Amino acid sequence: MQGINQACTLCGNPTSMWCSRCQSAWYCCPEHLQSDWPRHRRECVSVSHNPPTGYNMIATPPPAEPQYITVTAILFAPEADRWTTTQVHCRPTARSAHGACPVPVLQMYFPDGITEGIVLTQGLNGENLRFPLHLWYSPTALQRNTPVNRSIYNITCGSASKAWCGPVVVLKFNGSRRQGYTDASPNDLPALSAYFLAYK
Known part of the structure; x- marks a missing residue:
């Protein structure tokens, strides 16, 4: 299965899960996507096509509330x-x-x-x-x-x-x-x- 040994963007551990929105950033757990979201959100561009099979998706965090x-x-x-x-x-x-x-x-x-x-x-x-x-x-x-x-x-x-x-x-x-x-x-x-x- 392709992508099973991608490196987690945050910690580098092998993973088969990626951001559901852009499908180009890899994370080993939802918590790591959440932690990296303030940085990743600036480069996270939504894709409209269906993902290939064999990949697990992590739901993208909701947009953050506007900061003061x-x-x-x-x-x-x-x-x-x-x-x-x-x-x-x-x-x-x-x-x-x-x-x-x-x-x-x-x-x-x-x-x-x-x-x-x-x-x-x-x-x-x-x-x-x-x-x-x-x-x-x-x-x-x-x-x-x-x-x-x-x-x-x-x-x-x-x-x-x-x-x-x-x-x-x-x-x-x-x-x-x-x-x-x-x-x-x-x-x-x-x-x-x-x-x-x-x-x-």
């Missing part, structure tokens, strides 16, 4: 003296495959779950930003008598017209079409400072 995307964001924590960076997980949605932006998971910064977003498209002197910035804040922070955000107060030297309260998380879009996020960095601070100063 993690990006670096700028955090203006209300009690901190200066801004910092933080990691934010973004959850892909069904529409993400069609160009919709993933949804940032921000509950740890806004425990009451109430957030609003502002998209900043212009930087200093009204110049268009190549990568727009997405500011998330709590619209109810001022109503709850939340203390003034010290990190924003300090970055604007106390000259901002509006007293920002509560946390502010800033994500950076990966382009003008705003279909995803990329890492924010200190290079984005001048545009943010100008925005905080000008906001009324």
Whole structure:
């Protein structure tokens, strides 16, 4: 029987079982296909013809759930003296495959779950930003008598017209079409400072 002594892709042991989807990767047990699936799935191309007799098939694992995307964001924590960076997980949605932006998971910064977003498209002197910035804040922070955000107060030297309260998380879009996020960095601070100063 052909193929009975093929080497398992993962461990090299002889096997007669292969991936049922592509019929070109060999595995000695279903667990090894499952373990190798994160790598193998990138090269696993479905074949439409029936397999030759004499081969055993291992069922291909179901498609994996979309993984969270993690990006670096700028955090203006209300009690901190200066801004910092933080990691934010973004959850892909069904529409993400069609160009919709993933949804940032921000509950740890806004425990009451109430957030609003502002998209900043212009930087200093009204110049268009190549990568727009997405500011998330709590619209109810001022109503709850939340203390003034010290990190924003300090970055604007106390000259901002509006007293920002509560946390502010800033994500950076990966382009003008705003279909995803990329890492924010200190290079984005001048545009943010100008925005905080000008906001009324």
